[in-house]
Amino acid sequence: MWKAVKDREAGFLLPSSFATRIRSHRVASLDLSNHKEIVSPHNGAINSLQVDLTEARYLLSGSSDGSAAVYDIQHATDYERGLIAKHKSLFVVDKQHNHGHRYAISTAIWYPVDTGLFITGSFDHYIKVWDTNTTQVVMDFKMPGKVYRTAMSSIATTHMLIAAGSTDVQVRLCDIASGAFTHTLSGHRDGVMSLEWSTSSEWILVTGGCDGAIRFWDIRRAGCFRVLDQSRSQLGRRPPLAESTSKKGSVTGQSSSVKSMVSQRRIPLGNEMKQLRAHRKSQNLTRGPVVQRLHPGLSSSHNRATAHYGAVTGLRATGDGMYLLSSGSDSRLRLWDVDSGCNTLVNFEAMRLQPTKALQLAVTQDSSLVFVPCLATVKAYDVRSGMTFRTFRGHYELVNCCCLSSQDQELYTGSNDRQILVWSPASPVIAEVEEDGKGGWDSVADQDNWSD
């Protein structure tokens, strides 16, 4: 690290790549923290974790016992043996609270603009908006079924909508400004377990349903405008030069050349032709006014496409807004190109995922690694190659959620074992105790014996 600092100082290393490099080094060295602990007040599985988006200082957790808690992860409440920082919850809202949820909290998220509000969703059908400072409910929304997930857009400047997925087939948008539902998005044939707002447009919402479909919605328009299809890949997207020029000659009669090209490329699919053509069309869709014209027709023709066999349990857009990751009860993780809606066919190595529960995935800031709860472990995969990068073992039971603080490069994971574990970048020196003369710790005595 000193080398990087030295290179940055002299201008050999761009400051931006300095930051990227240090971050990825730190993420690569994540391990169960030897200096930081979160004291979980929950008596049930941890279902949801989120670090606030403004300061990356407060962690919000939601648990199956119907409680939600907030921790200051920057400032320890006390130290054990002077070194291990204990982060106790700043407050807990649970069933004892006047307006607490009656059943499990499945989702707890921060209001993206500041830490003054947070939102919880529960199996008791309610979504509640809390004032952080008074820990009172300022608003609630009654949903038609158990709430699986809520999401707010971190880039929205013109709306304050909570998107909520529940056991009901409809996705609802709850408006904090008015306290009412503003939209019901219909299209899924089963409950919606996962939701994600686009990181590039405040109007685009992505939902993943128990029907295996991932739908893209532009909330300014009716209907969904895209359904991801696991069998549509981007292979052959850019035809070689010779063919593309020949294609130019006859726009309609391209069948023969394209077909031959496709067969050369050996796409393992039955009806390549259709796929390809559809794909080309959809590419245009994302650009300009053409989108609106083709809108209604498209969504119906693709209604049955699925992204996963079984339910879509988790969704996560990469920070750069170019890709979407989805996990399904088919124990698959898929990487989608957001622009074209294609399955990138990145083969994420063998994993076993919880099939019935919504999972919370995490992606590094540079979109290079994805953290996936895999039963009692969390696995980190390289997003581009699909290779397993690391496996984090520490929880005793199934892991439900992981959350990466991009500011500190710390990973927080919540599990059915009721623990929130902190995984922090290795800092070997922290274990060391200098002869501070303060004494009191066992290690000091140990060291003194052989350091002199």
Next chain:
Amino acid sequence: MSVWNYVVTAHKPTNVTHSCVGNFTSPQELNLIIAKCTRIEIHLLTPHGLQPMLDVPIYGRIATLELFRPHGEPQDFLFIATERYKFCVLQWDAETSELITRAMGDVSDRIGRPTDNGQIGIIDPDCRLIGLHLYDGLFKVIPFDNKGQLKEAFNIRLEELQVLDIKFLYGCAKPTIVVLYQDNKDARHVKTYEVALKDKDFVEGPWAQNNLDNGAGLLIPVPMPLGGVIIIGEETIVYCSATAFKAIPIRPSIIRAYGRVDVDGSRYLLSDNAGLLHLLVITHERERVTGLKIEHLGETSVASTISYLDNAVVYVGSSYGDSQLIKLNLQPDAKGSYVEVLERYVNLGPIVDFCVVDLERQGQGQVVTCSGAYKDGSLRVVRNGIGINEQASVELQGIKGLWSLRSSTNDPYDTFLVVSFISETRILAMNMDDELEETEIEGFYAQAQTLFCHNAMHDQLVQVTANSVRLVSSTSRDLLDQWNAPSGFSVNVATANASQVLLATGGGHLVYIEIGNGKLVEAKHIQLEYEISCLDINPIGENSNYSSLAAVGMWTDISVRIFSLPSLELLTKENLGGEIIPRSVLLCTFEGVSYLLCALGDGHLFNFLLNTSTGELSNRKKVSLGTQPITLRTFSSKDTTHVFAASDRPTVIYSSNKKLLYSNVNLKEVSHICPFNSAAFPDSLAIAKEGELSIGAIDDIQKLHIRTIPLGEHARRICHQEQSRTFAVCSLKNCQTSTEETEMHFVRLLDDQSFEFISTYPLDTYEYGCSIISCSFSDDNNVYYCVGTAYVLPEENEPSKGRILVFLVEDGKLQLIAEKETKGAVYSLNAFNGKLLAAINQKIQLYKWMLRDDGSRELQSECGHHGHILALYVQTRGDFIIVGDLMKSISLLLYKHEEGAIEELARDYNANWMTAVEILDDDIYLGAENNFNLFTVRKNSDAATDEERGRLEVVGEYHLGEFVNRFRHGSLVMRLPDSEAGHIPTVIFGTVNGVIGIVASLPHDQYVFLEKLQSNLVKVIKGVGGLSHEQWRSFNNEKKTVDARNFLDGDLIESFLDLSRSRMEEISKAMGVSVEELCKRVEELTRLH
């Protein structure tokens, strides 16, 4: 409170990042355009070298700079893209000599991650489109329409994520790019794509090449008729096209800069990171490439950009050393080098560290920087003002005047030095041994004070005393003619040039005498109503021997008047106002503009623009140079005329960009000066100071004087020790052994006068010097150098071991007194309450200096503080410690004496990646961060809640656009107690681009005034390329962009002085303050640096 800050550049960026050559200013003229990060310079190629035409700031960090010529245009346009995703197309307006904006826009995207390897901007050689690679996975295209106008941009997905370089291929029917990229397995390949403008997509290109050199990093497209691309690797160079593939091995080196020599693209200049220049030749038979050849040419600075100009003259722009203009000779010199350096352009970048010292003990700070890198590492001594290097001096009391004389009109050198005293005149001359010796000029009257003397035409000398004017032959030295003052009157003031004498006697008589061959002729005599205080007839017209104007300063009505000669008709009278009489007037010309300068008895100086034909005065300006009467005198240096204003604060007045500049001189009080150009002391000045006459040579005339001490190694930390009069430097040297490159690290001791290495302490293998201070400890009178080091082992990501070394300077040697091993890199050291405070990896550690039983000393750790990611930068004040963390902004710690513990009081919870910190005052701390921003935070000790007290409140934010490596308290200028600027605390910063800047904490009322001025200036001064000042200065990082607050852009404010009068008036009207007052207040600010 230091909340209100004013940021100004004292030394502009000198790091050359881009350069290009083309016909920009006219179809016939060849221009070199240089980008220095936030500035562009336009030069014209002339047979005599480069002639600067324009130097303008850009409101952005320049990411790409390209010249291109749209279809049907006779000359080139300039395309600039900035790192914050703005672009503009500029065209030269020959009439106004200004840049006009042809197009501009924003190319930022919501999606995509900014590229790690730097932004790429390229223009299709056939001018069909501009391609930009700004985000990983996206290629942005800005197409041209057939009229050469830019159309709407669009993105194309680029599957290759780790793109290293992209270039357009020449001679393709469709615009075609070649992409050099790295795959998941770190193998490197090139691939070509055709851009299908209609489909807004790529089409697979004509060819690709897999598995290249692992160090391949640069693509050079080859023009037609050959076509294809050259791929520069670390061990091979490959030529690649659809039909050919040729490779040659090279000596392992990293090549980052190239310059094309021939239009047909058969020869290229390549420069590697050791500064070696190579010529790469593509051998070909007609259009078929047969091979590659590489030839070593010689050594230059490490190039960041190479531009082949013309006639084997090449511009080498450098980021790590001085930029150069070189000539490639056909024949090698004795050392086998074909390179001849024609000119060097000083570059201070990267300023990795610096210290502020006062070596001459004059109360004026000098900055000594660690500049440059690799072999071009150096120390630079930067001082405000002009240096006079004293070469000889004699003790002489009571000098009243000083003139130099030549022995004949055509003699290039001065022979005599006439020194006038209250009742005598002595003449000194150079003898054969180049010594000054007293001599006599028989015709001169030596028993009286000389009022003026001068060389006259026809080998004559003229001397004016109180009673007479004497004309003396310079060859025979005999008196030729004499003019006597009328009885009862004595001459008070007099002046002369080669053919004229003007003098004033008591009673307001003004006498004009013309000098003939052996004759003095009184040509005109008038009487004025008041006494005359000063006169000047310095010739400023075409005739260098004759002036048609005379300037006269008056007592009583405090005016300056212009008379015509020989008629002595009054042309202009300008009342100066006030009660201080003018003591010296001077007619002079700078850069073809004529001025009248008029200095008052209280150290103020007026300057006027002078119309030489009508004698009209305009554009009056007043500045304060000192507190004592000023004597003005012209002198030449490097064929340019300057004015020396002798007073208690001697100043050189010169002009740059047709603007008068005042630069102080490193001398205390000067009473008189005259140019003295002798064979032994060419281009020197004779200077009369308190009790002393000295002769000295003057440095280059510029505001900042820079002295270079080349080290040949990369200095990284510097510190000065007053007591031993030494500098200590941590440096590293790259050593090339036969097999591999190794680095050696040293602690070097330098003499602070000669800057010679006087002692060296080599560090261990892998041991780096990270920090250095000079300090003393409680209960010990010695002053030590403390050096913090780190062992950087190849297998370790983060150093786990380091040392603190304590040295004492004894007999000019570094003596190691104590050493202490640490558990990590010692990033920072500070003297703290007679103890030593070290930042070691995550930890802040306090050491005390203990006396052991055997009388030796050692460092003993007292207490520490954990909780940082990496404590890189630490500053202290009293018991307070502020820590600049790698990525967690600033935190404030307090040392508690009673408990012997360090506790955290507060911190800033923003995610700033720090690069430097400084304490402005008890409550306000200044930080610089990774995205080129500055910010200030305030301690909230009075806040109501613990939560608020534990939080450092951000009070100021500003985008500097420069990577700051170091802040230091201090000032580059002498602080005059009487001036307002004397009380403004300043902090100096040094940056990677070689900028030395000042952060000055202003009083609130002044801040408010200047803020208003700035907002008015923004409306009048438009950014080049239509770039917005507000956006440029807005604080910007990955998470947020917010408007600048509590920081002012001093560079913008000071550019007020460059505005035309009419625009100044426009601003004056908007401000409701007179132009004079505005000028005065802004000029006052320019005194800060």
